[in-house]
Amino acid sequence: xxxxxxxxxxxxxxxxxxxxxxxxxxxxxxxxxxxxxxxxxxxxxxxxxxxxxxxxxxxxxxxxxxxxxxxxxxxxxxxxxxxxxxxxxxxxxxxxxxxxxxxxxxxxxxxxxxxxxxxxxxxxxxxxxxxxxxxxxxxxxxxxxxxxxxxxxxxxxxxxxxxxxxxxxxxxxxxxxxxxxxxxxxxxxxxxxxxxxxxxxxxxxxxxxxxxxxxxxxxxxxxxxxxxxxxxxxxxxxxxxxxxxxxxxxxxxxxxxxxxxxxxxxxxxxxxxxxxxxxxxxxxxxxxxxxxxxxxxxxxxxxxxxxxxxxxx
Numbered sequence: 001x002x003x004x005x006x007x008x009x010x011x012x013x014x015x016x017x018x019x020x021x022x023x024x025x026x027x028x029x030x031x032x033x034x035x036x037x038x039x040x041x042x043x044x045x046x047x048x049x050x051x052x053x054x055x056x057x058x059x060x061x062x063x064x065x066x067x068x069x070x071x072x073x074x075x076x077x078x079x080x081x082x083x084x085x086x087x088x089x090x091x092x093x094x095x096x097x098x099x100x101x102x103x104x105x106x107x108x109x110x111x112x113x114x115x116x117x118x119x120x121x122x123x124x125x126x127x128x129x130x131x132x133x134x135x136x137x138x139x140x141x142x143x144x145x146x147x148x149x150x151x152x153x154x155x156x157x158x159x160x161x162x163x164x165x166x167x168x169x170x171x172x173x174x175x176x177x178x179x180x181x182x183x184x185x186x187x188x189x190x191x192x193x194x195x196x197x198x199x200x201x202x203x204x205x206x207x208x209x210x211x212x213x214x215x216x217x218x219x220x221x222x223x224x225x226x227x228x229x230x231x232x233x234x235x236x237x238x239x240x241x242x243x244x245x246x247x248x249x250x251x252x253x254x255x256x257x258x259x260x261x262x263x264x265x266x267x268x269x270x271x272x273x274x275x276x277x278x279x280x281x282x283x284x285x286x287x288x289x290x291x292x293x294x295x296x297x298x299x300x301x302x303x304x305x306x307x308x309x310x311x312x313x
Contacts, residue, residue, distance in 0.1 A: 019263055056137035063134055066127045074120050081113035097228055097242035104224050104248045108217050108255065115213055122206035129199035136191045143184045147177040205264070212267055213259055220255035224248060 084106040091102025150173050157164045227244040 056134045056141065059130065059134040059137060063127060063131050066123075066130070070120055070123055070127065073116055073123065077113045077116035077120070080116065081110050084109035084113060095239070095242070097239075097244065100242065100245055100248050101224055101228055104252055105221060107252055108221050108224070111255075111259070112214065112217055115210060115217075119206055119210045122202060126199045126203040126206070129195050129202060132195045133192050133199075136188055140184045140188045143177070143181045147174065147181050150174045150177055208264070208267065208269075209262070212269065213262060215268075216258050216262070217255060220251050220258070223251050 087109060088103045088106035091099050091106070093099075094102070150170055154167060154170045154174065157167050157170070227248055229239060229242075233239055
């Protein structure tokens with residue numbers, strides 16, 4: 001492996017990409033004229049939630065804020081890849097071991113930048129799914145307003161002209177409006193839950209993949225550092241010649257293989273819930289007991305453990 005690995009272009013899909021094909025490239029990718037701190041960014045942040053149906057304004061504000069988050073991540077990815085190249089350039093003028101190790105560290109750092117760019121695309125998938133909730137909220141607003149408007153008209157006529165024949169007509173319209181509103185509200189409730197779960201599934205899955213791959217890169221980066229001889233030398237003393245080229249090359253190859261074959265099934269960090277039984281089923285008595293245990297003091301917990309040990313004996 002050599003320096004061109006830091007300038008890789010297309011690659012074969014990884015195992016995780018085959019298991020879960022990546023989403024299309026983010027439609028919100030910025031450029032240097034519209035990045036963080038730009039007029040567009042500031043305008044989105046200050047005007048978010050000021051327009052559109054009132055019901056969807058808060059979520060619209062969240063969606064726009066998440067776009068600013070994406071822009072910040074993209075800027076970070078670009079800067080990281082630039083820094084990776086600079087690290088390799090600086091190291092090239094040093095001694096052999098420093099030159100080789102910094103070049104390979106630049107490869108790993110550049111890879112982190114590419115992972116962040118992949119993370120942006122999945123982050124956009126999460127954000128677009130949230131927009132689906134925003135859209136359904138916006139479509140429900142007119143039915144709410146229509147029902148409220150008819151209700152206000154009926155109240156006004158009953159106060160001003162209780163015998164008005166329009167009251168009967170308006171009451172019939174109100175019945176129809178309430179029926180339409182019930183359908184719209186049910187759709188809103190169903191779609192909100194469906195898309196909220198889907199959006200954060202995308203979000204947490206991408207965070208999990210990104211974090212585990214970063215941990216892998218960090219581990220191989222630490223292995224590269226072991227190739228550096230940092231023992232002090234006295235003036236005039238010569239360090240042993242560096243012979244770690246093949247070792248550093250293999251570390252990069254191993255890192256690439258680990259990233260390419262990573263899947264959720266091979267993930268190292270797996271969440272566990274203290275209130276879930278090993279078989280995955282909930283038991284009301286066990287659940288209540290576990291919840292009580294969560295609120296014990298350290299001394300109470302120790303005494304509880306001792307009692308259980310005595311009972312088992």
